[in-house]
Amino acid sequence: MQIDHAQNNAPTARRMDLFALTWRMPIIVWQVLFFVGPLLFMVAMSFFLVKNYVMQETFVFDNWSKMFSRGYFRDSYFYTLFLATLSTISASLLAFPASFALAFKVSDSTRRWALFLLIIPFFTSYLVRIFSWYVILAESGVINGMLSTIGLGPYTMLNTKFGTVVGYMTLTLPLVVVLQTFSLANIDRNLVQAAHNLGCSPWRTVYTVIVPLAKTGLIVAALFCFILSFGDFVSPYYLGGSKPPTLPILIIDTTKSGQQWPRAAVIAVVMMATLITIAFAAITLAYRKRTSR
Amino acid sequence: MSTPPVSPLVTMEGVDKHFGKFVAVKGLNLTIDKGEFVAIMGTSGCGKTTTLRMLAGLEQPTAGTIRIAGKLMNDVRPHERDTPMVWQSLALFPFLNARENVEFGLKMRNQQAEVRRKKALEWLDRLGVSEFAERNVETLSGGQRQRVALARSLVTEPQLLLLDEPLSALDAHLVIRMQSVLTKLQRELGITFVYVTHSQSEAFAMADRVIIMSNGEIAQTGIPRDIYREPANRFVAEFVGRNNIISGDVAKAKGKKIEINSQIGIFKFNANRPAVPTVGKAVTFVIAADLVEVTRTKPKADNVVECTLISEEFIGSMVTLFLETADGTEFKVQLQERELAKLDHNSGGKFYLSWQAESAHLLPSEKSI
Numbered sequence: 001m002q003i004d005h006a007q008n009n010a011p012t013a014r015r016m017d018l019f020a021l022t023w024r025m026p027i028i029v030w031q032v033l034f035f036v037g038p039l040l041f042m043v044a045m046s047f048f049l050v051k052n053y054v055m056q057e058t059f060v061f062d063n064w065s066k067m068f069s070r071g072y073f074r075d076s077y078f079y080t081l082f083l084a085t086l087s088t089i090s091a092s093l094l095a096f097p098a099s100f101a102l103a104f105k106v107s108d109s110t111r112r113w114a115l116f117l118l119i120i121p122f123f124t125s126y127l128v129r130i131f132s133w134y135v136i137l138a139e140s141g142v143i144n145g146m147l148s149t150i151g152l153g154p155y156t157m158l159n160t161k162f163g164t165v166v167g168y169m170t171l172t173l174p175l176v177v178v179l180q181t182f183s184l185a186n187i188d189r190n191l192v193q194a195a196h197n198l199g200c201s202p203w204r205t206v207y208t209v210i211v212p213l214a215k216t217g218l219i220v221a222a223l224f225c226f227i228l229s230f231g232d233f234v235s236p237y238y239l240g241g242s243k244p245p246t247l248p249i250l251i252i253d254t255t256k257s258g259q260q261w262p263r264a265a266v267i268a269v270v271m272m273a274t275l276i277t278i279a280f281a282a283i284t285l286a287y288r289k290r291t292s293r
Numbered sequence: 294m295s296t297p298p299v300s301p302l303v304t305m306e307g308v309d310k311h312f313g314k315f316v317a318v319k320g321l322n323l324t325i326d327k328g329e330f331v332a333i334m335g336t337s338g339c340g341k342t343t344t345l346r347m348l349a350g351l352e353q354p355t356a357g358t359i360r361i362a363g364k365l366m367n368d369v370r371p372h373e374r375d376t377p378m379v380w381q382s383l384a385l386f387p388f389l390n391a392r393e394n395v396e397f398g399l400k401m402r403n404q405q406a407e408v409r410r411k412k413a414l415e416w417l418d419r420l421g422v423s424e425f426a427e428r429n430v431e432t433l434s435g436g437q438r439q440r441v442a443l444a445r446s447l448v449t450e451p452q453l454l455l456l457d458e459p460l461s462a463l464d465a466h467l468v469i470r471m472q473s474v475l476t477k478l479q480r481e482l483g484i485t486f487v488y489v490t491h492s493q494s495e496a497f498a499m500a501d502r503v504i505i506m507s508n509g510e511i512a513q514t515g516i517p518r519d520i521y522r523e524p525a526n527r528f529v530a531e532f533v534g535r536n537n538i539i540s541g542d543v544a545k546a547k548g549k550k551i552e553i554n555s556q557i558g559i560f561k562f563n564a565n566r567p568a569v570p571t572v573g574k575a576v577t578f579v580i581a582a583d584l585v586e587v588t589r590t591k592p593k594a595d596n597v598v599e600c601t602l603i604s605e606e607f608i609g610s611m612v613t614l615f616l617e618t619a620d621g622t623e624f625k626v627q628l629q630e631r632e633l634a635k636l637d638h639n640s641g642g643k644f645y646l647s648w649q650a651e652s653a654h655l656l657p658s659e660k661s662i
């Protein structure tokens with residue numbers, strides 16, 4: 001019906017397209033100017049040279065070969081990958097029971113309130129929230145204070161991997177819970193009951209039926225967590241003590257030492273490539289339909 | 294066709310189910326024999342699905358006891374029972390292919406992969422869908438999915454199969470096909486089927502026994518013929534088939550022959566049950582629409598009513614005429630389409646409805662539920 005309409009009234013259809021295009025233009029212009037443009041410039045810059053603190057527009061592979069020959073870059077890369085993965089797994093596992101309860105065990109109004117409360121952390125700046133962890137995690141902080149009353153500690157939690165991951169999850173955990181809750185709440189309850197009906201115990205139903213049904217949402221939630229953690233500068237800097245440095249910290253350090261913007265661009269391009277690969281793989285996995293085996 | 298007496302497989306005694314203040318089922322007493330095909334029928338909200346879900350353990354009764362094969366089931370959880378259900382929505386797992394869906398119940402019983410696969414393929418073959426074994430269930434047609442769902446429920450060879458309006462999503466011609474598949478399977482396997490439906494044709498075509506529910510209670514239970522010809526009360530008489538219902542006071546009673554005074558005249562009936570009502574008592578008779586004669590000239594019969602035609606309804610070769618007496622009482626008459634031509638029904642005018650005294654069925658009580 002619609003196709004016929006479009007063919008029979010081609011001029012009208014074209015006018016409609018123009019109208020729609022007008023409304024689509026702002027976002028296209030924005031993306032081209034502030035995303036695609038800078039991205040291409042960054043890729044180009046990774047081939048520039050810096051001489052006497054002045055950047056020269058050249059096309060040489062010096063920056064790439066230098067960065068890839070440095071051990072610290074490779075170490076930092078895998079360390080960042082490791083921390084982001086750790087954060088993703090921890091956040092997904094910690095969030096799941098909460099999301100499960102919100103999706104299946106509470107009333108609709110409780111779920112609405114919980115989702116509202118989960119959005120509240122985003123009202124304040126991430127940086128402020130990270131600083132507030134100092135009070136809690138410091139040697140003389142809240143946690144160690146409580147532990148000392150039962151004769152434990154003090155434990156060092158600031159400037160550690162633990163601190164970094166806590167920081168990452170401050171950013172990502174509420175988001176992961178929200179995304180997981182949405183995907184779990186959309187599951188057809190009949191399928192869950194059908195599993196019970198066929199002899200599947202409630203525990204077993206979680207991983208044989210509920211997780212496969214919510215797969216797309218669970219993977220997308222994890223992907224968001226990974227992307228945010230991988231690119232985060234604040235948490236590894238303030239709570240991780242930037243030792244060893246993650247890639248975002250390495251970018252800052254590289255630009256500060258000798259105005260090496262082209263080498264920083266190399267790091268940035270590598271990060272972009274990594275994230276694009278992982279995001280593509282995750283989305284493919286999330287939406288993969290079953291095919292015959 | 295009657296088999297020797299068998300022990301009941303399912304016994305429900307005094308079962309109540311409340312959802313908050315809503316009473317879904319009240320005081321349900323029901324026994325279902327081994328190998329029986331029972332249909333529970335009623336309008337939506339009559340408690341038929343709740344009853345089925347209680348048998349599956351998906352709802353717990355508020356009061357009363359449910360026994361299956363002699364075992365008290367009130368506190369047995371769904372996954373600890375062997376009461377597979379065929380769902381209205383089919384509830385096939387979209388992340389598994391047809392064979393894996395069928396294997397699911399066996400997997401939960403920790404059967405070996407080889408055995409599971411073999412049994413699943415056998416059942417898919419038995420239901421005529423083995424060629425789709427490795428297909429994604431979402432790519433199958435409604436009828437094919439229906440068969441996969443049946444195979445999934447039957448693969449564990451249960452004693453009792455619960456069916457919740459399984460055919461309601463299918464096209465009319467597929468419904469007839471699946472009805473014969475279901476009755477054939479049930480007879481071959483000797484499994485007890487409890488079939489919930491709102492469709493009279495499905496219930497009457499398949500079931501050995503039909504249970505009519507209304508407002509959470511059983512309105513009548515019996516073989517399809519009895520439900521149709523001898524409704525136990527006004528609700529069943531109105532719900533099932535096309536019946537004409539006449540109420541009045543007994544004016545004369547001579548043996549079985551009685552005469553009643555009703556709003557639209559005096560009628561003669563034969564009381565078709567031992568307890569003959571006495572003079573002055575209020576009674577209700579039911580005359581099935583297919584037992585009423587319709588003519589253009591006044592016939593000689595026990596009971597005659599003069600009517601005008603309001604409307605007609607065709608279902609294949611059967612026609613239902615809706616007529617009205619002078620005071621607005623409605624009558625229904627069923628006849629063959631070919632008989633309709635003789636009536637010259639489009640020219641308007643008077644019609645005479647008539648029936649014999651013995652065609653009527655006396656309702657045992659005026660209990661209205």
